Amino acid sequence: MIQQPFVVTFDPKTGFSDDAPKPISQRRLSNMRNMFLDEAARAAMEESENALVYEFFEMGIPDLATELAFGTSICYPGKVGEEFFMTKGHFHEVFDCAETYICLSGKGIMLMETPDGKWAAPVLTPGKMVYVPGGWAHRSVNIGSEPFVTFFNFRGDAGHDYATIEEKGYRKLVVERGGKVEIVDNPRWK
Amino acid sequence: MIQQPFVVTFDPKTGFSDDAPKPISQRRLSNMRNMFLDEAARAAMEESENALVYEFFEMGIPDLATELAFGTSICYPGKVGEEFFMTKGHFHEVFDCAETYICLSGKGIMLMETPDGKWAAPVLTPGKMVYVPGGWAHRSVNIGSEPFVTFFNFRGDAGHDYATIEEKGYRKLVVERGGKVEIVDNPRWK
Numbered sequence: 001m002i003q004q005p006f007v008v009t010f011d012p013k014t015g016f017s018d019d020a021p022k023p024i025s026q027r028r029l030s031n032m033r034n035m036f037l038d039e040a041a042r043a044a045m046e047e048s049e050n051a052l053v054y055e056f057f058e059m060g061i062p063d064l065a066t067e068l069a070f071g072t073s074i075c076y077p078g079k080v081g082e083e084f085f086m087t088k089g090h091f092h093e094v095f096d097c098a099e100t101y102i103c104l105s106g107k108g109i110m111l112m113e114t115p116d117g118k119w120a121a122p123v124l125t126p127g128k129m130v131y132v133p134g135g136w137a138h139r140s141v142n143i144g145s146e147p148f149v150t151f152f153n154f155r156g157d158a159g160h161d162y163a164t165i166e167e168k169g170y171r172k173l174v175v176e177r178g179g180k181v182e183i184v185d186n187p188r189w190k
Numbered sequence: 191m192i193q194q195p196f197v198v199t200f201d202p203k204t205g206f207s208d209d210a211p212k213p214i215s216q217r218r219l220s221n222m223r224n225m226f227l228d229e230a231a232r233a234a235m236e237e238s239e240n241a242l243v244y245e246f247f248e249m250g251i252p253d254l255a256t257e258l259a260f261g262t263s264i265c266y267p268g269k270v271g272e273e274f275f276m277t278k279g280h281f282h283e284v285f286d287c288a289e290t291y292i293c294l295s296g297k298g299i300m301l302m303e304t305p306d307g308k309w310a311a312p313v314l315t316p317g318k319m320v321y322v323p324g325g326w327a328h329r330s331v332n333i334g335s336e337p338f339v340t341f342f343n344f345r346g347d348a349g350h351d352y353a354t355i356e357e358k359g360y361r362k363l364v365v366e367r368g369g370k371v372e373i374v375d376n377p378r379w380k
Contacts, residue, residue, distance in 0.1 A: 130198075
């Protein structure tokens, strides 16, 4: 377990930290095949620019139930077709473990859903935090024009299950239609 | 356990939240008898104004190991004699549980120590977070001129042990001497 206190400095605007272990975890359009509804648009964007969709700064906390994993998540502004840039989203391996996210800058939605069909999509701006209960998949979606930056905490041993979402997708999508942000059904959800 | 996601809004400058259950937990000078070195100065200040030393906004999360307790802590600027305003400080009842604090505004020190005599006193300003490992008592100390506001997270069942500090005190004090912030030994430590 961790024996000694330590301080980590984050830029509260960008979410960057020089204290995080390198390399930083980055997800580009090439890392997100088949995760957006309009796969053809994503593939064309990957071909032309392969933009950075999101990145996160984590500290490599030991995976023990007494520790707390933490870091910042930065989701960049952009769209694939009508769908906003987002993170892959995950459940926790220790399924019942909760997670907190406090928004440090930007504007986004925490898109959440359960295996039995409940969902929620609250908007976060600086000072708002969301409590993601155990058993809820969660994904950050940037609906603004600046980076959407959150500071997150979860139990050290909670782990990540990305595979379920990669396979099944999300029931809901966050899209822009007629200049408005809308939550719509995912026609490709399995 | 918590079944439904929820959003809590904090003012990132003041730490206040209209979403927190009332009454808010407040600690005035009258709640901190014998916690500052200069007890006579504290008693005189209690008599004249009984200033608010700190308060915290918590959500009443169920005390389960899968949940995360969170909230904001606001320590106000001020001194008792040469000693800066501070929180009582605590260990966790589940002794090995860690806690994270990210500074939202102001300037303070997280004063930490272990039963076997280790100590640490890092300075926090906005964007800096401190990892308080399991087994370390921790206390917020305001060394600035504005409220020192932090957002904290700890495991839902970690609990608080205030009694040890109330009885023994801290080994170290944070004082102002000659216009400088200094960490000094506590002559009254038991």
